[in-house]
Each structure stands twice: as C-alpha cells, then as structure tokens.
Amino acid sequence: MEEAVTKPTKKGGGRLCCICNQRRAALKRPKTLEQICRECFYEVFEEEIHQVIVDNQLFKPGERIAIGASGGKDSTVLACVLAELNRRHNYGLDLFLLSVDEGITGYRDDSLETVKRNEVQYGLPLKIVSYKDLYGWTMDEIVKMIGLKNNCTFCGVFRRQALDRGASLLKVDKVATGHNADDIAETVLLNILRGDIARLSRCTSIVTGEDGPIPRCKPFKYTYEKEIMFTYAYFKRLDYFSTECIYSPNAYRGFAREFIKDLERIRPRAILDIIKSGEDFRISTSTKMPEQGTCERCGYISSQKWCKACVLLEGLNRGLPKMGIGRSSRGLNNDPKKDKDIKQSNGTKSIENKQCGSLDF
Ligand code: SF4
Numbered sequence: 001m002e003e004a005v006t007k008p009t010k011k012g013g014g015r016l017c018c019i020c021n022q023r024r025a026a027l028k029r030p031k032t033l034e035q036i037c038r039e040c041f042y043e044v045f046e047e048e049i050h051q052v053i054v055d056n057q058l059f060k061p062g063e064r065i066a067i068g069a070s071g072g073k074d075s076t077v078l079a080c081v082l083a084e085l086n087r088r089h090n091y092g093l094d095l096f097l098l099s100v101d102e103g104i105t106g107y108r109d110d111s112l113e114t115v116k117r118n119e120v121q122y123g124l125p126l127k128i129v130s131y132k133d134l135y136g137w138t139m140d141e142i143v144k145m146i147g148l149k150n151n152c153t154f155c156g157v158f159r160r161q162a163l164d165r166g167a168s169l170l171k172v173d174k175v176a177t178g179h180n181a182d183d184i185a186e187t188v189l190l191n192i193l194r195g196d197i198a199r200l201s202r203c204t205s206i207v208t209g210e211d212g213p214i215p216r217c218k219p220f221k222y223t224y225e226k227e228i229m230f231t232y233a234y235f236k237r238l239d240y241f242s243t244e245c246i247y248s249p250n251a252y253r254g255f256a257r258e259f260i261k262d263l264e265r266i267r268p269r270a271i272l273d274i275i276k277s278g279e280d281f282r283i284s285t286s287t288k289m290p291e292q293g294t295c296e297r298c299g300y301i302s303s304q305k306w307c308k309a310c311v312l313l314e315g316l317n318r319g320l321p322k323m324g325i326g327r328s329s330r331g332l333n334n335d336p337k338k339d340k341d342i343k344q345s346n347g348t349k350s351i352e353n354k355q356c357g358s359l360d361f
Contacts (some may be wrong), residue, residue, distance in 0.1 A: 003266075019044070026235075027215040030226035031268060038235055045232055049219055056206050058217045059072040061092035064172040068163060068216075069118065069126070071111035073229045074178030076118055076240035081232075082176065083122045096170050097122075100162045101130035102155055103138020104245060111241040121239060129166035131158055135313055150258050151247050153325060157308045161300055167214045175206075179218045182225040182264075185271045186256045188278035193256070194357060204278040211292055212301045224271060228313060279342055 017037035025035035029044075036044070050059070059065060069075045079097060086093050099115050102108050112128065117180045119126040132138050133159060143151050167175050184204060191200040193337060202208055207217045220228065223227065233240060263270035295307035302308070308324065315323030 005200045023314060027231055030231070030264075031224045031267060041231060041235070045223075045227060046081055046085060046088075049081055049168060050089060052206075052222055053085070053091075053219055058176075058207065058219060059091055059093055059174070062094075063092075063174060064094045064096065064170065066096045066098035066127070066167050066170050066172040066175045067117045067124070068175055068177040069099050071099070071114035071118070071241040072178070073233050073238075073240045073242065074180055074220065074225075076114070076226045076238050077233050078178040079118055079122050079124060080236070080238060082219065095124050096126045096172060097126040098163065098170060098172075098175065099126065099128045099353045100159050100166065101128050101132075102159065103131050103140055104247065105140055107243065107245050107247075108139075110243065114239060114241040117239050125147060127166055127170050129162050129169070131162065134158070134162055134165060135309070137313075137316055139247065142316065142321075145316065145319075148247060148249065150166075150321075150325050152249060154312055155247075157312055161307070161309045164213050164300070172214065175214055175216045177216055177218055178220055180220040180223050180225045180228055181275060182257070182260060184218070184278070185260050185274035186253060186272050189255060189256050189260065191278075196331075200278065200281060201283045202276055211356060221275070222272065 015035045017025045017040050018034050019036050019040040023037035023039065027041060028035055029041065036209070067075060067079050069079060079095075081092075082095060086095060087089065089309045097115060099112060101112060112256055115126060115128075118124070130138075139151065139155055142154050146154070156258045163175060164232075188200065188202045190196075191203055204221075206221045207215055209215045232238075232239050260271065260274070263274075267273075291303055292301055293303060295302040295305075295310055297306050298312045300307045300309065304311075311323035312321075315325075
C-alpha cells in the first residue's frame with residue numbers, strides 16, 4: 001500500500017501538490033507519477049472518469065443503470081464514484097446494485113454482506129440473483145461433482161447469463177462493470193496468447209453486448225487498479241471485501257497479471273499502451289466470426305444451437321459434467337463445419353471474467 005503514498009519528509013516539509021501548489025503532496029499518482037495532495041487526487045480521479053463517461057456517451061439522462069457489484073474494490077469504488085458523479089453532474093440516472101450469488105460458502109456469502117452494507121452507504125437499491133435459483137445448482141455443489149478443474153468455466157458462463165437475467169429483472173438499460181485498465185490490458189494479452197480473435201476484437205470496447213439483451217459498459221477502462229485500490233479506496237476508507245475465491249485457480253491470468261505489473265514498474269504507461277494496441281488491431285475481413293443467434297432451449301444469445309450455459313447444465317443434470325467442456329461439448333451442438341470454421345465461438349474457456357481474486361464481473 002505504501003507504494004503509492006508519498007512518505008512525509010521533515011516535519012512541516014515535503015513537496016507541495018503539483019496541481020494546487022498549496023497543500024502538501026500525499027501521494028505519487030501511479031498513472032502519471034505526479035506528486036499530489038489527497039483533495040486534488042479525489043478531484044482528478046473522479047473527473048477523469050466523468051470525462052470518459054461523457055466522451056464515450058456511456059449514459060443518457062433517465063436511464064436505469066445496474067452496477068455489477070461483488071463487494072470487491074472495483075465495484076465498490078464504481079458504486080461510490082457513479083453515485084457521486086450522478087449527483088454532481090446531474091446525469092439523471094437511476095442506479096442499482098446487482099449482485100450474483102454463486103453459492104460459494106465462505107466467500108460469496110461474506111462478500112455479499114459487504115454489498116448489503118454498500119446498499120445502505122450509497123443509498124442504491126440492491127438485487128441479488130443466485131445460481132441456485134436460476135440453475136438449480138450452487139458452485140459448492142458443482143465443485144463437489146466436478147472437482148477443481150474447469151470450475152471457473154461453469155462459473156464464468158453462468159455468471160454472464162445470471163447478470164443479464166438480473167439486469168432484465170431490474171429492467172435496466174445498461175450494466176456498468178468495474179473492469180479496470182489492468183484487467184483490460186491482461187485480457188488483450190491473454191487473447192493474443194490464445195489467438196482468440198473474436199474476443200480480441202471486442203475486449204477493448206468500452207461498451208459491449210449492444211447486439212445482446214442488455215449492453216455493458218466499463219467506466220474504469222482507463223483507470224489504474226493501483227489508483228482504485230491503493231489510493232482512492234484506501235484514503236476514502238471504503239468498505240470492500242478483498243478475499244480471494246476459495247476455488248480460484250489463478251494460474252494463467254495470474255502470470256499475465258504479474259507480467260503487466262512488471263512492465264508497469266518500468267513504464268507506468270505500459271497498461272494504456274497495451275489497451276491502445278488492442279484497440280488498433282484490425283480483424284481481417286476474411287476471418288470468419290461467429291454468427292449470433294439464440295439458444296433453442298432458453299432463448300439466450302448463442303452462436304450455437306444451445307447456449308453454453310444450457311450445455312453445461314445438461315451435463316450436470318445428466319451426471320456427465322464433462323459434456324460441456326472442450327471438444328466433448330460438441331455432441332449437443334453438433335455442426336462439424338461450424339466447428340472447423342469457428343474455433344472460439346462458444347467460449348469454452350472465457351477469459352472475459354476476471355478470475356476472481358477480485359471478481360468484479
Ligand atoms: Fe467462480 Fe471466480 Fe471462484 Fe472461479 S474464481 S469459481 S470464476 S468466483
């Protein structure tokens with residue numbers, strides 16, 4: 001935590017804030033390395049996010065917006081900042097907190113207690129949707145059946161849909177998620193490493209899912225994790241939950257995360273540069289992209305006959321959990337031509353979801 005905070009020098013000494021030139025600097029901004037005071041940091045941090053919202057027209061007056069809330073640092077800061085900007089700049093938004101309860105004892109039950117406190121602290125109505133209600137299974141039950149391999153595939157696929165289902169119950173126009181610049185840079189890197197062209201083309205978009213039931217937006221697209229956690233949340237003493245999921249494998253993404261942190265240490269702009277590289281990739285027009293349709297079973301968007309959640313669920317219910325994993329998932333969606341043409345179409349190993357040491361959807 002000390003990394004971002006300027007150590008006091010002599011009594012009464014220390015540098016002046018390079019913005020106001022009046023107060024003592026309290027921290028070095030991770031993003032720009034400027035020495036600034038707390039008050040100026042709050043101001044620039046919040047106004048940069050406001051500028052991102054305005055420049056990208058993320059919201060329209062009168063819209064209902066659900067904030068994907070896990071109780072983690074990113075979504076807690078997002079709730080705090082959006083509630084503040086909505087008041088300060090008269091966005092005219094109806095804000096809600098939307099949480100997904102995966103049914104993970106000792107993790108999600110505790111983090112949901114944090115979200116319930118956030119509901120009171122920020123005066124935002126909270127809706128919780130659970131895997132048990134939606135799918136008839138908790139993650140605890142799924143892990144009992146399948147073990148700790150592929151558990152995040154089930155969880156990620158179910159969460160994506162659960163969030164959409166919760167959003168439609170709330171009748172919101174959009175879901176705002178707490179994905180930050182570090183998450184997006186990691187995802188760019190992981191998609192390159194996996195050669196996942198379909199995801200690479202959309203992972204840097206600040207708004208996604210416009211062709212789906214409810215679009216999602218990322219107001220923290222350019223916000224550094226260090227500024228969210230070590231500075232804003234820390235100085236403001238926000239109430240957030242920081243324990244990792246007990247089922248987190250944290251392997252592949254963890255290495256990418258460490259690599260990016262190393263780059264950031266040498267060159268703070270590296271995170272923004274990777275996002276820029278991701279944005280500048282052009283997908284060749286000859287690359288076959290998945291065609292969106294709807295799941296024959298549940299009506300959710302899908303590029304296959306059955307959506308991934310239905311395939312996984314069918315496997316669980318039949319006692320054949322591997323049915324939806326990798327190549328074995330083809331049985332229910334059998335279309336060899338499509339399989340050949342579109343290798344990544346149905347998201348067996350989605351990496352859009354943060355693997356959830358700090359899960360914020
Ligand atoms: Fe689900 Fe995340 Fe836990 Fe994996 S790490 S089981 S995706 S909450």
